Amino acid sequence: MADADTIIEIRDLATVFGQGDSAFTVHDQLQLTVRRGEILALVGGSGTGKTVLLRHILGLTRPTRGSVTVLGRPAAELGGEGASARVGMLFQHGALYSAFNVLDNIAFALRELGTLPPALVQDVAMVKLRLAGLKAEHATRMPADLSGGMIKRVALARALIMDPPLLLLDEPTAGLDPFSSDEFCELLRELHAALGLTVIMVTHDLDTLFALSTRVAVLADRHVITSGTAQQVAQFDHPFIHHYFAGERGRRAMAQPPDPAAAPQEA
Numbered sequence: 001m002a003d004a005d006t007i008i009e010i011r012d013l014a015t016v017f018g019q020g021d022s023a024f025t026v027h028d029q030l031q032l033t034v035r036r037g038e039i040l041a042l043v044g045g046s047g048t049g050k051t052v053l054l055r056h057i058l059g060l061t062r063p064t065r066g067s068v069t070v071l072g073r074p075a076a077e078l079g080g081e082g083a084s085a086r087v088g089m090l091f092q093h094g095a096l097y098s099a100f101n102v103l104d105n106i107a108f109a110l111r112e113l114g115t116l117p118p119a120l121v122q123d124v125a126m127v128k129l130r131l132a133g134l135k136a137e138h139a140t141r142m143p144a145d146l147s148g149g150m151i152k153r154v155a156l157a158r159a160l161i162m163d164p165p166l167l168l169l170d171e172p173t174a175g176l177d178p179f180s181s182d183e184f185c186e187l188l189r190e191l192h193a194a195l196g197l198t199v200i201m202v203t204h205d206l207d208t209l210f211a212l213s214t215r216v217a218v219l220a221d222r223h224v225i226t227s228g229t230a231q232q233v234a235q236f237d238h239p240f241i242h243h244y245f246a247g248e249r250g251r252r253a254m255a256q257p258p259d260p261a262a263a264p265q266e267a
């Protein structure tokens with residue numbers, strides 16, 4: 001039963017594309033609950049339906065069967081105006097508008113809403129730009145002149161423009177070099193704590209998974225086969241999990257000591 005701390009509740013979800021002989025089942029009997037303050041990493045092999053699941057949560061697509069409840073309301077009601085006040089989405093490649101400068105990209109959803117005077121929209125966008133670790137002088141740059149790490153920061157500022165309590169991240173560190181990736185994880189961790197966000201991220205990257213997630217849910221065989229801490233999930237007996245956590249990077253990530261910043265502080 002959902003309570004006030006349940007941010008997302010997915011019950012008996014099925015997603016079937018096509019019909020008849022060409023019907024293709026992506027999800028079947030999928031259950032998932034996400035609670036306030038979690039950073040849930042959604043992992044699974046290619047084509048297991050992670051992106052489709054994010055799209056259901058955003059209300060962009062509807063499942064064939066079952067329910068997706070986000071912040072107490074059916075996800076389908078999220079689409080359209082005001083959606084970005086409830087859920088922020090960071091797309092894999094940033095998806096910035098190439099014809100708009102940084103500040104106009106960040107301000108986009110708030111400006112479209114038309115409820116604030118333009119000068120105030122600019123001010124709010126500037127606050128988000130700083131929040132994402134960018135400088136005032138970056139405001140007038142065009143997307144083509146930004147590094148990969150800066151594009152992610154602009155996209156993050158844009159996702160947070162309306163102060164949504166829920167943030168969805170699709171491969172947040174994909175395409176970044178290890179240093180930029182670490183920096184971006186650190187920023188996400190700080191913002192999660194400072195803004196009290198609930199985060200769901202799709203990631204293939206083990207370092208990102210270990211650096212950020214408070215829980216991992218594994219998508220395989222059309223549903224969530226297990227969830228728990230990365231260490232708990234790694235013990236689950238399934239070919240995908242063996243493959244995912246195997247190898248040098250997996251062992252290195254598993255051997256990392258817990259992040260001291262995540263531990264409770266003594267008074």
Ligand SMILES: Nc1ncnc2c1ncn2[C@@H]1O[C@H](COP(=O)(O)OP(=O)(O)OP(=O)(O)O)[C@@H](O)[C@H]1O
Pocket residue numbers: 017018026044045046047048049050051052053
């Ligand atoms: N609109 C659609 N119509 C038909 N099939 C679709 C549609 N959207 C997604 N699919 C199929 O659903 C399956 C799951 O796609 P999805 O993009 O969610 O996978 P994923 O887990 O995100 O994969 P990856 O890790 O490779 O990005 C794929 O086989 C994809 O081709």
